[in-house]
Amino acid sequence: MLSLIIRTKSSFVQDGWLEISLNIHALVIVHPDVKNWIKYARFEEKHGYIAHARKVYERAVEFFGEDHMDENLYVAFAKFEENQKESERVRVIYKYALDRISKQHAQELFKNYTIFEKKYGDRRGIEDIIVNKRRFQYEEEVKANPHNYDAWFDYLRLVESDTDANTVREVYERAIANIPPTKEKRHWKRYIYLWINYALYEELDAKDPERTRQVYQACLELIPHKKFTFAKIWLMYAQFEIRQKNLPMARKALGTSIGKSPKLKLFKGYIELELQLREFDRCRKLYEKFLEFTPENCTTWIKFAELETILGDVDRARAVYELAIGQPRLDMPEVLWKSYIDFEIEQEEYDKTRNLYRRLLQRTQHVKVWISLAQFELTTGAEDTLSKCRQIYEEANKTLRNCEEKEERLMLLESWRSFEEEFGPESAQERVAKLMPERVKKRRKLQSEDGSDAGWEEYYDYIFPEDAANQPNLKLLAMAKIWKKQQKNDEEEEQDPDKDIDESTA
Template sequence: MDNVDDDIGLGKQKLSKIAKVKNKQPAPVQITAEQLLREAKERELELVQPPPKQKISDAAELRDYQMRKRKAFEDNIRKNRSVIANWLKYASWEESQHALRNARSVYERALDVDHRNITIWLKYAEMEMKNKQINSARNVWDRAVTILPRANQFWYKYTYMEELLGNMAGCRQVFERWMEWEPEEQAWHSFINFELRYKELDRARVLYERFVIVHPEVKNWIKYARFEEKNGFIASSRRIYERAVDYFGDEHINEQLLIAFAKFEEGQKEHERARVIYKFALDRLPKDKCDEIYRLYTIHEKKFGDRSAIEDVIVSKRRFHYEEEVKQNPFNYDAWFDYVRLLESDDGDGVQVREIYERAISNVPPSAEKRHWRRYIYLWINYALYEELQARDYERTRQVYKACLDLVPHKKFTFAKVWVMFAKFEIRQKNLPGARKIMGTAIGKCPKDKLFRQYIELELQLREFDRCRALYEKFLEFSPENCNTWIKYAELETILNDIERARAIYQLAISQPQLDMPEILWKAFIDFETKLEEFDNVRRLYKELLKRTQHVKVWISYAQFELSVADENSVRKCREVYRQANKEMKLNDAREERVMLLDVWKQFEFDHGDEHYLMSVEKLQPSKVKRTRRVETQGSEQSYFEEYYDYIFPDEEGAKPNLKILAMAKSWKKQEQEEQ
């Protein structure tokens, strides 16, 4: 051993001496790992060639071929007996050589290795059936179902084979052997369907009886009863339902079973029996499982029985549910809405409805914020509508409205909807003074835009125009900045053909120091004068407006107005407006607005002018340049530069050098492109 170790040590020293590399410089041509793998694969493909196809011409050559194949299969099996695929390939090859005896031998040897492998049994039996070896196939199936009785594939294929051969007695015998093992539900259904295919109704009924004993689930009892009903055994079907109810008892009673039982009795016109079953279910089942029972019971009573009894049951159940909800949270106004809606559809005299409404409105929101009162106020509104429309107690309706308005803290907030509904109720009662008093009180206590508008609309419908004028005046005293109010007031006077009064209203409106939307007010005033064809007044308005604002849209609108006036000087006047606008914007250094104005002016000259005027406008068009500016960051001393686009107009003194530079740059770029 020592000599051997010495030899090994000497060999390692020699190898280390040989493997030592002195020149560690990289080779001039580098070889990648991918290239090495590709070359190795190419050499492997060159060496491995597919074997030539062998053509067998005589018996000796066939025997030689079979001997070599069997030897190869046996070698594979010898290497690993547990690989079932090798056995199956071997048996399949023997079958292809029509050597059934050898194939059986292979299958038997495979079963010795793994007799619980389902695939081996299936392939074995299928081989026998394929080659019409019926008795051998029966033998295989018998052995398979004896060894593996819980493998349902064997039983299904075995019974299918016997039925296919017309051996009904044998097929039935196999089914009976299978049923002794109490298999799954589908197996029983297969047996029952087999008997029904051959008109053996009595045998099928017996099987169903055995089936519900082995699998006593609710759905199986229902199937059994429906099977009996379908085949005309009504009394037997009823007994099955009764047996099922007794089987499950009160502790495990099922709603689906009782529903099916009740529907069966309905189908047999036994409505009293169905009613008893529904009541039995409602008494025995938990409340959370009674929703479907209640629904079906209601439908049954509406069709065939007295509606009042079932309605009382349903209302009582739902009332209990809502009572629990409002006890847990008395400020859950949605629950109160559902509660009173239930009673409104059921209560005849209204006593219970009024009681619930009174209990609901007694839960006043503890907060003084309007958003917490919104749902609560609708309880009062619904209460008043119920008294007016359903109970038709108009005096009580009036009391409900008054109580609601007394409860609302009008100094903090109000609900205009309640005031308006109260006034409209009085109008429906032909109490016009009362309605006016209500609206006047509302405006005096808590003036709101909606209250003024509704009151004015009411007086307009009554054609009380003097009252409308008075209301508009109070409205404008309350909210003088509301442009819509001024416009509506002026429109009213226009409708009444009082033009001077309407003009005075518009004039007064535009003189207000503060307006919420002055642009729509000026537009309405200008449109008003335009419709009257008072063009001098329109020009005066435009000039007055331009003293207040130099917005480009005002100038454009002014120019378009001059163009719309149908006379011989309209184009000239329009051009003058554009020129004046351009001059003012130049003085104000409004570059963006000036560009917009020049675009509109250019289009105008293109449509209505000549080439001379068009060229004069084009000479005013600016050049667009990109510039950089410093931007200071808020809250810190840091800053950064950003690029922006600016416009250089030809008529600006400081722009002349820049324009000259831009012209030279364009000329140089054009020359460079021509040389290329």
């Protein structure tokens, strides 16, 4: 190597340059520090030997390799090329170094690269700088906390918009490798969206169906289905297979999901799929399985009956409703009964509808059921409609006399009054008006949680005339009110004794 340098530079012996150059070369051989290589290159540059200076930098880069890279060497190399107006060389040097040096050791390198692009770069170059800076920030965040999934989402959005598919896949693989440490669903909710976004990227951006299938399958194998599952990922996988015109795989996926973790959303999604395919027998089987799993779910019973109604099988729909109302426990029985009654009304089976109302009243005496029954009779259009409605209101009023909720009884009487005002004679209206209660203000004693007195509160109560006639205390209270009113009138007369004289004189 020394002989080569001597032959190359023999023409410069007269200046003493060769001797100094040999000494510096020997120095970097014995002490191969970065600063010595930089001094060597700057010496060559100072004396105008640009090509030799560039070779020194290149030899230094080759000497240290990728295992011992130092940002100072690349900064000096880039500044040297910048002095020579070699902008493209500068850009290549910076990018090469930034791609290989760890981010925490490339602060100065990144700073100088930013300054260079602002001075000489175009819009694309400046955007690259901003992207690299953000990538550096996200790298620091995910290294500090690998389970910070929000940081991974931001990082992935960045690389998806600006890098090739292999780089994006690499970042996705790094992200999904950070499995939540516990088997609790709340810790997995954000994590699972990494898989979902990965699958969507492979399908929509990379256009790779096979890799998309692999992503979905790997995700489903990872989820601990015995403890919890995610219906969304099952349904998305099935929908993906349908888009690939692979219906057997879609059905297999949904069937597996129901077998491993029967959830409401999975059943709904599977049934909706079969409905779209017009596979009604499969829908029936799915509804049966669904109701074996959750027989108390009124919405499912109603949907099942509605399906049979749409298919024109009224007897099957009625049988489904009968099975439903016969269940020992239901989550929304009032909704189920209403749907059954509406079904019979649509079929114009008025006798069956009346029978349903009576069966319902055997289970509950709720005022809304009575009002609904009266309103139903009003819509039948029969000759004795008004008399039947009036009989129902009278029966309901007698039944609700023993009801503790006086507001319900008041609601019934108001509905009855509205009915009579619209359809009844004046005598019927007066009769209902006499049944209306009197609203009175009362006081009651309050107690705190520890049993001590908490004062008094005022509330409103309703006194019905029928109740007052049967209770002596209420009669006494009414007489007391009349006496009090009379006393008040007497006091007013005593305060104005000349009133009668003036009136008689006039």
